[in-house]
Amino acid sequence: MAPSSSLLFSSIFSLFVLTATSVAFKSPFHPNDILPLLPRQVSWPILNYLNSAVDLLPTFVGSASSANNSSGWKGACFYNNSAWLEFHNNSGSEYGGGTLHLKVSNAHSWTCMDLYVFATPYRVTWDYYFLSREHTLEFKAWEGKAEYEYVKSKGVSIFLMQAGMLGTLQALWDVFPLFTNTGWGENSNIRFLKKHMKATFEQRPQPWVTNLTADDIHSGDFLAISKIRGRWGGFETLEKWVTGSYAGHTAVCLRDSEGKLWVAESGHENEKGEDIIALLQWEEWWEFELTKDDSNPHISLLPLHPEIRAKFNETAAWEYAQSMSGQPYGYHNMIFSWIDTVDNNYPPPVDAHLVASVMTVWNQIQPSYAANLWNEALNKRLGTEGLNLPEILVETEK
Ligand SMILES: *[C@@H]1O[C@H](CO)[C@@H](O)[C@H](O)[C@H]1NC(C)=O
Ligand SMILES: *[C@@H]1O[C@H](CO)[C@@H](O)[C@H](O)[C@H]1NC(C)=O
Ligand SMILES: *[C@@H]1O[C@H](CO)[C@@H](O)[C@H](O)[C@H]1NC(C)=O
Ligand SMILES: *[C@@H]1O[C@H](CO)[C@@H](O)[C@H](O)[C@H]1NC(C)=O
Numbered sequence: 001m002a003p004s005s006s007l008l009f010s011s012i013f014s015l016f017v018l019t020a021t022s023v024a025f026k027s028p029f030h031p032n033d034i035l036p037l038l039p040r041q042v043s044w045p046i047l048n049y050l051n052s053a054v055d056l057l058p059t060f061v062g063s064a065s066s067a068n069n070s071s072g073w074k075g076a077c078f079y080n081n082s083a084w085l086e087f088h089n090n091s092g093s094e095y096g097g098g099t100l101h102l103k104v105s106n107a108h109s110w111t112c113m114d115l116y117v118f119a120t121p122y123r124v125t126w127d128y129y130f131l132s133r134e135h136t137l138e139f140k141a142w143e144g145k146a147e148y149e150y151v152k153s154k155g156v157s158i159f160l161m162q163a164g165m166l167g168t169l170q171a172l173w174d175v176f177p178l179f180t181n182t183g184w185g186e187n188s189n190i191r192f193l194k195k196h197m198k199a200t201f202e203q204r205p206q207p208w209v210t211n212l213t214a215d216d217i218h219s220g221d222f223l224a225i226s227k228i229r230g231r232w233g234g235f236e237t238l239e240k241w242v243t244g245s246y247a248g249h250t251a252v253c254l255r256d257s258e259g260k261l262w263v264a265e266s267g268h269e270n271e272k273g274e275d276i277i278a279l280l281q282w283e284e285w286w287e288f289e290l291t292k293d294d295s296n297p298h299i300s301l302l303p304l305h306p307e308i309r310a311k312f313n314e315t316a317a318w319e320y321a322q323s324m325s326g327q328p329y330g331y332h333n334m335i336f337s338w339i340d341t342v343d344n345n346y347p348p349p350v351d352a353h354l355v356a357s358v359m360t361v362w363n364q365i366q367p368s369y370a371a372n373l374w375n376e377a378l379n380k381r382l383g384t385e386g387l388n389l390p391e392i393l394v395e396t397e398k
């Protein structure tokens, strides 16, 4: 990321903290402080657009699918735009690929440009347009059935980035692949942790799974989990990094009064797709981790020290776990274990703006997930209800 970028964006989220403590606070952005990485004649018209924090978020303009032409949105530069997607099989791959057509016209000046981010849950790419005409973006081959199905029904999401954001975009480019459920995404996570946390990854000798049995596990034993692939993988990577922990998720083993082993865990997805606190039978939990968890989890079992175990009140723990079972997972709290100071909450090169951008993009692709993660938490802080991210930003500026 360009060194100037960290100067470009002050912390959007510091504003939530400030608002929460009732400190009068105006928009943290001063367009004149923003020295775009663009040539002057290009940047000046753009600066006029940067009036408030909201302007710095990528804007979802629509999704282009083959069944639906997304059209008529207004860019910062081009006032008449439309997009559609055409499926093809030029690569001869199993699911083929596609071409996104983007027609931009009615530029308000001939030096301006629009920057776009194109996203599916499996990839993100970006492009910028100077010229009024039809542009195309190639997707050589879909990652697999899942992406193919997704794009067929939901299309490719298109976001308009406010220009002057090239720095952020470059950083976004580094961070976004963390979330993709692909080998590329997984390697990105590993590279990221190696680079930013000096983590080491040494491949274990086979077998990769120990053959421990439920009998080896006692109430209070702790499971430290590190997911490195897919949406949880990407999320955990950022979480590890901003909190400084090498585990992204934890769970506790508990036995019921009959001695049956259970795992008490947060973030378990129920049938409605909500992430809740759950008590799961060990066999079910272990089976899922061994065969179905696509986040390639690394799991360590950390047994309680015998002295501590002797003090562990299994009955009380069981009662407490039962009382929590089915409750929503505490995203509202979790977010504030990241954002716990007024600024400098994120290690460079991530800044609050980048996080907000990622979340905005994610919001569109996995709405309920983003809503849990950010919007619930921030609404709670602000004492509001049901506002989405842009509305939250507006609220904080009041
Ligand atoms: C979308 O628009 C393009 C160009 O205007 C046109 O060729 C295409 O047939 C349209 N597709 C649909 C589904 O309307
Ligand atoms: C097409 O897009 C419009 C506007 O985004 C949306 O309301 C409509 O449901 C979409 N239709 C299909 C078939 O996806
Ligand atoms: C916008 O573009 C579409 C298709 O490219 C065209 O039909 C329409 O007339 C244009 N609208 C304006 C206001 O230029
Ligand atoms: C694309 O072509 C390959 C090879 O001809 C074929 O196996 C595959 O089924 C095709 N995929 C689609 C989506 O048409």
Ligand SMILES: *[C@@H]1O[C@H](CO)[C@@H](O)[C@H](O)[C@H]1NC(C)=O
Pocket (backbone or CB within 6 Å): 211
């Ligand atoms: C399973 O564990 C037992 C006891 O620790 C050990 O003797 C045995 O070799 C292990 N089996 C495998 C396949 O690792």
Ligand SMILES: *[C@@H]1O[C@H](CO)[C@@H](O)[C@H](O)[C@H]1NC(C)=O
Pocket (backbone or CB within 6 Å): 313, 314, 315, 316, 319
């Ligand atoms: C353990 O917890 C149960 C339930 O809260 C309580 O009744 C019991 O006295 C506790 N046992 C000890 C040894 O503290």
